[in-house]
Amino acid sequence: MKLTIISFGFFYGVPKEASVVIDCRILRNPDHGSNDMAGKTGQDKEISDLVKSYPFYKKLRNYAIDVIVSREAEGKKEFILGIGCQGGKHRSVTLANELVSLWPVNSKVIHRDMLKPRA
Secondary structure (H helix, E strand, O other), X not given: OEEEEEEEEHHXXXXXXXXXXXXXXXXXXXXXXXXXXXXXXXXXXXXXXXXXXXXXXXXXXXXXXXXHHHHHHOOOOEEEEEEEEOOOOOHHHHHHHHHHHHOOOOEEEEEOOOOOOOO
């Protein structure tokens, strides 16, 4: 199966091409009220480690894995998974990167909104 994972910000709209969308806004925004995080994204180790430390993160990650595995088991040739947070810079980027690393063959990640101006 060809897997594409799109991280995005709900502020900019849901990607129409995504078959399934997972909402990461249930996780605390690491950028909320913090000047220490300005200019950083979910690709920065500091942000990624923080997001992965949230108690609900593992449950969200396991749910996403279950969704991908179920699509693969159905024999889908291609699957596009959208993973969103408010601005598409932190939580969704971290989860998308982790998931795509679990499927290193026939997979890619697109960080649609990561470099857009702050939402």
